[in-house]
Amino acid sequence: MSAAQHVPVLLDRVLELLAPSVEATAAPVVVDTTLGLGGHTEALLRRFPTLHVVGIDRDSEALKRAGERLAPHEDRIELVHAVYDELADVLERLGHGPEAGGVQGVLFDLGVSSMQLDLAERGFAYAQDAPLDMRMDPTRGPSAADVLNTYSSRELARVLREYGEEKFARRIAERIVTERQVEPFTNSARLVDLLREAIPAPARRTGGHPAKRTFQALRIEVNDELAVYARALPQALEALGAGGRVVVLAYHSLEDRITKRAFARATTNDLPRDLPFAPAGHEPAFRLLTRGSEQAGGEESQDNPRARSVRLRAVERTAA
Numbered sequence: 001m002s003a004a005q006h007v008p009v010l011l012d013r014v015l016e017l018l019a020p021s022v023e024a025t026a027a028p029v030v031v032d033t034t035l036g037l038g039g040h041t042e043a044l045l046r047r048f049p050t051l052h053v054v055g056i057d058r059d060s061e062a063l064k065r066a067g068e069r070l071a072p073h074e075d076r077i078e079l080v081h082a083v084y085d086e087l088a089d090v091l092e093r094l095g096h097g098p099e100a101g102g103v104q105g106v107l108f109d110l111g112v113s114s115m116q117l118d119l120a121e122r123g124f125a126y127a128q129d130a131p132l133d134m135r136m137d138p139t140r141g142p143s144a145a146d147v148l149n150t151y152s153s154r155e156l157a158r159v160l161r162e163y164g165e166e167k168f169a170r171r172i173a174e175r176i177v178t179e180r181q182v183e184p185f186t187n188s189a190r191l192v193d194l195l196r197e198a199i200p201a202p203a204r205r206t207g208g209h210p211a212k213r214t215f216q217a218l219r220i221e222v223n224d225e226l227a228v229y230a231r232a233l234p235q236a237l238e239a240l241g242a243g244g245r246v247v248v249l250a251y252h253s254l255e256d257r258i259t260k261r262a263f264a265r266a267t268t269n270d271l272p273r274d275l276p277f278a279p280a281g282h283e284p285a286f287r288l289l290t291r292g293s294e295q296a297g298g299e300e301s302q303d304n305p306r307a308r309s310v311r312l313r314a315v316e317r318t319a320a
Contacts, residue, residue, distance in 0.1 A: 008039035009307045017314045021104040021245045022048045029096050030105035033084035038066030045073040052076050058083045058137040085231040091239055102241030111251040126211035129189035134222045144218045148185040153177045164217030172198045233262045240317040247314045256311045263315050289314040
């Protein structure tokens with residue numbers, strides 16, 4: 001992997017969006033719910049000298065590496081091994097819950113991290129032969145191999161279609177079920193070869209690597225990513241104090257759809273639409289900070305491949 005893939009996506013924009021809430025508070029707290037290698041958190045700590053960051057990650061190896069990177073700021077960070085749908089419990093335990101005034105920012109940088117892609121033994125990258133694991137927390141739950149070897153053809157097709165938007169989901173699923181009867185799937189190279197054979201040649205010539213969509217779908221299924229995020233986002237909104245902000249970097253249309261809908265609910269009220277104004281006390285508790293979703297610029301997309309599919313959305317709590 002190139003060094004560019006370790007550069008935090010839309011870093012300047014993230015800092016710009018969080019700055020007003022952080023700078024308006026004497027002892028601000030921001031939660032990085034997907035700490036990864038700590039790139040966004042490191043930049044936040046350098047930019048805002050009074051900031052305290054709670055860094056959450058389900059990957060213990062990521063926490064270890066991020067802790068080493070962030071050692072110069074160790075007195076201003078709390079690193080927590082957890083899944084981000086445990087956000088409310090984590091903040092309550094650390095004394096940063098709503099009763100303590102809430103936090104000033106929450107950042108979600110969704111999807112797989114560069115570290116996970118770089119470690120071949122984790123099985124996230126289709127370009128390297130490795131065990132079919134794909135668990136962000138390798139100590140919990142079924143692996144990608146378990147999914148491939150136990151799901152029915154119908155279940156596999158659903159996963160590939162819904163989470164990978166794979167046009168040939170049914171054909172691939174049927175081929176997987178046939179091949180696993182000969183020998184269970186254990187490594188990525190065999191799956192990649194199957195995908196090349198299952199996807200028609202004309203389709204293989206467009207849309208990137210033929211394994212991309214299937215690997216994405218398996219990763220999302222193994223880690224229950226969409227359900228976890230759907231549970232975590234309302235907790236993030238609830239965790240904010242007045243003026244606090246949530247910033248989301250999504251890399252998949254389904255992640256972005258969850259964000260869009262949650263933000264739409266938070267920034268509208270339940271009053272009739274034909275009212276000329278909202279009566280006092282009925283104003284929405286949040287306001288949008290972005291018009292639609294924002295994308296990375298051409299230069300960043302060229303330099304940092306991970307930025308090419310990013311969609312950024314942000315909201316601010318306007319009322320306690």
